Amino acid sequence: MPSTRTAAIQIRGLSKTFGATRALSNVSMEVAPGSIHALIGLNGSGKSTLVKVLSGFYAADEGDVSMGEVVFVHQDLGLLPSLTVLENFSIGRPMAMRRGQIDRRAEEERARAALAEFGLEHTVRQQISSLTQAQCAIIAIARALDRSASGDVAALVLDEPTSALPSHEIEMLAAAMRTYADRGIGIVFITHRLQEVVDLADTLTVLRNGQLVYSGPTEGTSIPGMVEMMVGDAPTRVEAEWTPPVRTGEPVLEARAIVSDTLDRLDLSVYSGEILGVFGMTGSGLETLGSVLSGREAAAGGTVQLDGSPLVANSPRVQTIGYVPSDRPRRGVLPGLSVRENISIRSLKGTLSRGQISRRKEVALAQRWAEDLRIKPSDASVPILTLSGGNQQKAILARWLAVDPRAIVAEEPTQGIDVWAKTEILHRLRGAAENGAAVLLTAVEPEEILDFCDRVVVLRKGRVVLDEQRSDLTITDILSAMH
Numbered sequence: 001m002p003s004t005r006t007a008a009i010q011i012r013g014l015s016k017t018f019g020a021t022r023a024l025s026n027v028s029m030e031v032a033p034g035s036i037h038a039l040i041g042l043n044g045s046g047k048s049t050l051v052k053v054l055s056g057f058y059a060a061d062e063g064d065v066s067m068g069e070v071v072f073v074h075q076d077l078g079l080l081p082s083l084t085v086l087e088n089f090s091i092g093r094p095m096a097m098r099r100g101q102i103d104r105r106a107e108e109e110r111a112r113a114a115l116a117e118f119g120l121e122h123t124v125r126q127q128i129s130s131l132t133q134a135q136c137a138i139i140a141i142a143r144a145l146d147r148s149a150s151g152d153v154a155a156l157v158l159d160e161p162t163s164a165l166p167s168h169e170i171e172m173l174a175a176a177m178r179t180y181a182d183r184g185i186g187i188v189f190i191t192h193r194l195q196e197v198v199d200l201a202d203t204l205t206v207l208r209n210g211q212l213v214y215s216g217p218t219e220g221t222s223i224p225g226m227v228e229m230m231v232g233d234a235p236t237r238v239e240a241e242w243t244p245p246v247r248t249g250e251p252v253l254e255a256r257a258i259v260s261d262t263l264d265r266l267d268l269s270v271y272s273g274e275i276l277g278v279f280g281m282t283g284s285g286l287e288t289l290g291s292v293l294s295g296r297e298a299a300a301g302g303t304v305q306l307d308g309s310p311l312v313a314n315s316p317r318v319q320t321i322g323y324v325p326s327d328r329p330r331r332g333v334l335p336g337l338s339v340r341e342n343i344s345i346r347s348l349k350g351t352l353s354r355g356q357i358s359r360r361k362e363v364a365l366a367q368r369w370a371e372d373l374r375i376k377p378s379d380a381s382v383p384i385l386t387l388s389g390g391n392q393q394k395a396i397l398a399r400w401l402a403v404d405p406r407a408i409v410a411e412e413p414t415q416g417i418d419v420w421a422k423t424e425i426l427h428r429l430r431g432a433a434e435n436g437a438a439v440l441l442t443a444v445e446p447e448e449i450l451d452f453c454d455r456v457v458v459l460r461k462g463r464v465v466l467d468e469q470r471s472d473l474t475i476t477d478i479l480s481a482m483h
């Protein structure tokens with residue numbers, strides 16, 4: 001119980017303001033040794049800011065924190081993509097030395113041992129950029145856990161460790177979390193998947209608009225109760241009845257015998273007006289499907305057809321296909337630019353006025369989308385990197401919705417998105433489909449988006465193993481096809 005032992009982390013009256021945004025206001029919470037503590041709240045509610053104050057990245061305006069040694073894994077994972085897994089392990093901590101030189105063998109052994117717990121020891125010499133998002137997440141956590149091996153670490157703090165992970169990998173990570181908690185380490189994890197809170201956490205803290213709403217045992221709370229605490233009296237949305245869209249004519253996007261390192265002569269079509277959900281486990285080919293079908297990456301074999309004619313990868317025509325990559329921090333966000341520029345970058349035609357980019361139109365367009373998708377803060381002139389993770393994701397989606405694309409390929413569209421914004425985003429994608437776009441969504445977790453799909457395809461070993469209308473399917477059918 002928290003009161004009988006010294007807390008692993010004790011936070012009192014923490015406040016942090018960024019300009020006009022009150023990211024945290026007077027937040028107090030305590031993390032007990034050995035407990036698994038979930039931190040939840042809508043996008044922009046202050047979760048990452050809290051973690052960054054704990055890690056010393058931001059100084060608090062007010063309040064105090066007392067804690068032992070704490071290890072962090074941030075939302076962007078902090079891995080260097082051009083380096084190998086081993087280099088990422090070794091960097092930033094003292095390395096094993098032998099006769100005045102770095103002992104590479106000892107370093108490799110140590111990294112292998114840390115990764116073996118997750119079955120990823122074979123990746124040590126691979127470059128981070130060649131790995132899947134799920135593998136990267138696990139590596140970042142394994143690296144943090146490796147650093148906690150000193151034994152005197154009081155807490156491990158994970159900012160959305162599971163948002164990119166498929167369920168079987170979540171279980172692996174959950175087991176590791178429990179192991180570390182049993183050793184007396186307090187674990188804080190941020191998540192948008194409320195079922196995980198129920199399954200994993202003994203303690204729960206809820207933030208809303210930077211304010212503490214609840215901090216106490218998970219027992220006695222429920223998922224609807226959590227949603228209510230997070231959302232407060234914000235307006236909710238009514239779900240529309242699903243009617244299957246009428247499929248007309250030829251496919252908008254078509255994969256013909258696509259071959260890549262993970263795709264094996266894949267055939268797939270997406271039609272105007274439909275939302276196709278493609279599911280598969282890590283390694284099923286799902287990771288490359290989106291970038292190949294959207295023309296962002298050339299396949300080793302086969303062709304992609306757009307409106308009946310071959311699409312050349314990276315040609316100007318690919319810009320008529322919206323692409324929201326799963327790896328948004330690296331491939332989606334334009335980091336040096338404002339929210340406005342991130343949204344309007346593909347809509348410059350629409351902002352032309354007498355052959356010139358009309359700044360006024362550009363501002364209006366971006367501002368309208370920021371408000372429509374309830375991007376927070378709604379002032380689109382701020383740098384994109386000052387937005388919370390979920391709000392950056394909304395901006396990238398807005399970029400493509402704004403151009404009225406022929407097709408949209410969105411990987412993991414709900415990753416890092418709170419329950420409320422999730423519905424909003426999926427409704428927008430539905431709107432795009434109703435305007436005639438072909439929409440393809442990929443996800444490792446079918447539960448999240450199944451209800452929004454018209455048709456479902458499951459990939460396994462680079463091939464389509466299931467292709468059916470959603471109404472004929474249960475989640476069990478999909479999961480068993482995936483495995």
Ligand SMILES: Nc1ncnc2c1ncn2[C@@H]1O[C@H](COP(=O)(O)OP(=O)(O)OP(=O)(O)O)[C@@H](O)[C@H]1O
Nearest residue numbers: 018023043044045046047048049386387388389390
């Ligand atoms: N460096 C910064 N400059 C300005 N505003 C910031 C900065 N960092 C965060 N904010 C603002 O503080 C608020 C809280 O952001 P934070 O990143 O903590 O949210 P979050 O709860 O982690 O959300 P998400 O679930 O989307 O990751 C947001 O309104 C965000 O725009």
Ligand SMILES: [Mg+2]
Nearest residue numbers: 048075388389
């Ligand atoms: Mg965050």
